[in-house]
Amino acid sequence: MRIRQVGFSSRLKAHRKILTLETLKFIVEYFKDRDARLAALRSGVPENYASRQGAWLKKHAIVLAAMETEIDDRDQLRLEKALAEIEKQMDVCKEILNLQDF
Template structure:
C-alpha cells in the first residue's frame, strides 16, 4: 500500500475557505487603491514577492467574496482598527510564548 503525499495545490484547495490574518490584511489594503502589488507589500509580503503574491491573492475566493460587500468609510476604518487589535493580540501571544523573534 502506497501513501500519497498531498501536493501543494491540494493544500491550497483545502485552505480556500480559511481566512488568514495575511489574507485579511491584503483585503483591507487592496480596498484602498485596487493595486494588488502595493496591497501585498503593505500587508507584509516582501517586495520581491509582492507582485506575484498580490496577483494570486486578488483571485482568492475569499478576496473575491469580500469585494461584493460595499463598505463605507466608517466601516473601512472599523476594519483597520480590528486588524490593528488582532496584531496587538498576536504580539501579546508571541511574548507569552517566547516567540518575539518570529
Template sequence: MRIRQVGFSQRLKAHKKLLTLETLKFIVEYLKDGDARMAALRSGVPENYASKQGSWLKKHPIVLAALETEVDPREQLRLEKAIAEINRQMETCKEILGLQEY
C-alpha cells in the same frame, strides 16, 4: 522524516475556504486603493513576491467574495482598527510564549 515549509501561495491554495490573517490584511489593504501589488506589500508580503502574490490574491475566492461587499469609509476604519487589535494581541501572545523574535 522531512518537514517541508509550505509557501504563502501553497497555504492559501490548501485553504481556499479559510480566512487567514495574511488574506484578511491583504483585503483590508486592497480596499484602500485597489492596487494589488501595494496591498500585498503593506500586508507583509516580501517585495520580491508582492506583484505576483497581489495578482494571485485578488483572484482568491475569499478575496473575491469580500470585494463584492460594499464597504463604506466607516466600515473600512473598523476593519483597520480590528487588524491593529489582532496585531496587538499577536504581540501579547508572542511575549507570553517568549517568541518576540518571530
C-alpha cells in the same frame, strides 16, 4: 497499499476557505486603492514578490468574496481598527509563548 502524499496544490485547495491574518491584511489594504501590488507591499509581502502575490491573492476565494462587499469609509476604519487589535493580541500571544523573534 500506496500512501499518496498531499501536494502543495491540494493543501491550497483545502485551505481556500480559511481566513489567515496575512490574507486579512491584504484585503484591508486592497480596499484602500484597489491596487493588488501596493496592497501586498503594505501587508508585508517583500517587494520582489508583491506583484505576483497580489495577483494570486486577488484570485483567492476569500478575497473574491470580500471584494463583492461594498464598504464605506466608516467600514474601512472599523476594519483597520479590528486588524490593529488582532495584531496587538498576536503580539501578546508571542510574548507569552516567547516567540517575539518570529
